[in-house]
Amino acid sequence: MVSLLITLRLLCGDFILDVIASVMDPRLIGRFRVGLDLEAPDTVSGQALAVAAMSVAIFLAVVAFLLVFVSALHIPLPSHICDREKVQFFEFLIRITNEYLGDLVEYVIGPKYRVFISRFVVGFPYHFKKKSPKWLNVEEKEIDGVKCRLYLPQGSAKKSQCCIVFIHGGGWCLMEPHYYDGPLYNLISKTGATVVSIDYELSPQVTFPSPVLECERVVKAIYEKEHSVLGVDPTKIVIIGDSAGGNLTAVTCQRLLRAGLGHYVAGQVLVYPVTNVTDFQSPSYQYYHRAYKGAGLLNPKIFARMVLLYLGIDASKKNVRLVMKNKHIPSDVRASKEYRAVTDHHLLPQSFRTKDLYETPKTPTPDPVLSAAFAPHVTNPDLNPLFGKDLTGLAPAMIVTAGIDILRDEGILYSKLLESYDVPVKWYHYESAFHGIMNMPKSKQRGVIIQDIAAYLKPVL
Template identity: 40%
Template sequence: MDALLRVSNEYLGEIVHFLFGPQYRNILTRVIFAIPRLLHLFSPTWLIIRNEIIANVSVRVYYPKKRRSNAMILYLHGGGWTTLKPVDYDDLIFYFIKRLGMLIISVDYRRSPEYLYPIPIDDCDAVYRELVTIDYKRYGIDPTLIFLMGDSAGGNLAAVVAQRQLRAKFMKPKSQILIYPAIHPFDFQSPSYQQYHKFFSGCSMLNPRMMAQWYLHYLGVPVTRENTQKLLKNQHIQREGKQTNKLQFIIGHNLLPISFIDETDKNFEVKSVDDNLCAMLSKHVYNPDLAPIMGTNLEGLSDAMIITAGYDILRDEGTLYVRLLKSFNVSVCWKHYYHSYHGFLNMPFSAHKKKVLHDIANFIESKLHENS
């Protein structure tokens, strides 16, 4: 997997981007990320996997042959809103089914750049609402015991879907489990981004350029090198205005744990900006459907488990989301794994994977025991 990431992110990907453009680079990334699927030709004998439709959205349904719970997990996969598919998470899903004995449904939401924001969110939201209003009978689940889980971009989608139910006064998920989530697109120079450039530049893990380009793909903004660099320099956010002033109070670096900040790190600030880029992005970036950190009146939001990794550019925004939710008295279980990196749950031989999966399963079991 590490070798595949290097090919996609640093080597062949750069050549394809230069010669053919970002669309073809994204296609290459999808093809490369699909290679490990060759290992998923056979599923365990103790479950049945079916590709089905819920609310006109494709889903991958995992049926344990010996179900031990009427709860379920609704999984929203990562991949920068542009890559990966539910099948890429089979190993992770298998663990939870074996440990918890519950049905799991993974949403095969439509991906960018073919389908722009907010279509991936709308797909996930539609599946959730169909499950809690109608299809819970079809699947034999308790609609009050749906655990909403997602990683990276899927963690963003899960956070957004949870907030949507609160705003709509709709039945909320039992809990939301956000695994190294993407929470906002405002600060590409946070300490975790800066530390990537200092210590991990060129590594195969999620890198700043990739994250910036995924946001551009998602929002339908031209994925040019110029636009990418402007995001990385925080030149995509207006210097003045109500929303910009608010950012200082919710994503300021001084709000992070002291251990996350190096004395050489720069503070969050908006310098010279590109007015055209700001105009293209301002239609969406302050919306909590894109940036959950902008959520307001979050009292009563579903309990959360938020997982962050020490070697991850998204570390800081996940941590700040913990702080935001706690400020609204939302119950949050924050697990920070200091020596882990972004995407380790997709790595078959990760030393930290079993520990994190065990912790997530323990969290789910603890929430189910509250109902017993």
């Protein structure tokens, strides 16, 4: 019995005993502190046992409270998700700091300022930068007035004249180029290509279409003049982007095509891209609500807030809720044949629309104020590339979608749109992957995706 109490004493520390000592005889506490008198008599007084029993009771109560607290905050993730242990840890940490703390910050000083909390939380792990490989020079440079991060393979590591222009994700509000050092080092080692990562300005400091124009300027500058400085072939420019970066990639390619400059881009890779911010009731959104609602992965509330900030529309809780209910789309747009032709859920695989996962959404009544604010943007392909027209001649595309991602369906629908214009497109779907996997360190699934991207780019290299 005494050995058990001593063990619990070592686990609990002096704190609990000090608390008890304040209400009982302090002299009794001494025999249970570190440095216990091992020559103590074999018998233990009733008072000493009472103190020890109270310590154990308090210790167990604290443990029980922590278990209840953690259980209450636990949100189960889909059983087939990859990198489960790491995802559970990071998801919980991000949810506590970014969502719960962010809600408090938003309540006190407004939604724009919670972005800075999100940036701190997301960026904290990247403050501990690792050195770049010896075969790679990494430097910062402005290209046509836009900050960029250059990855320049040296010597035999430069196996290609291809230039990869990388556009990072983060909902137009978060992330920085160096957060992608890990996956880009991997991609460069497999391709030998030079990489230019665009450090476009973020919302809410700037709004749409500022990032679009920055990305377009960089691509034009590389093709027209910077290629000689970088030592790359201007006919081998490939644009890669993930999430909001995938949106900017698709938009940039479409803008160049409309300007008669489609030949500036040899290929595009869209990794779980944003292609349509008008439908928050698609099967992939419904799957979120059924399978992992409230998780710290990209969720409808986070994304709706980012869309509003990007467009410079008040990101109030009310507006976020309205967007999540699709009440930001004008009735005439929703009823149009052009809209329905590219957003029809029946274009998606039947397996995504089974009765246990999906219900046909009801047509919402638009909010007059919010839908009026969205009206100029809804079918603008510079925001929603899913509404692009006359896309024949667009750069060949690889589109990556993840099974555990609210953006899954719009990536698939975009591949259908490109196919309708005879654009060469390859769709790669990773059912166990999740949104943000490109930033998951030492992920086997991420490694597979990067390997597939490198293989897809081989003809261009």
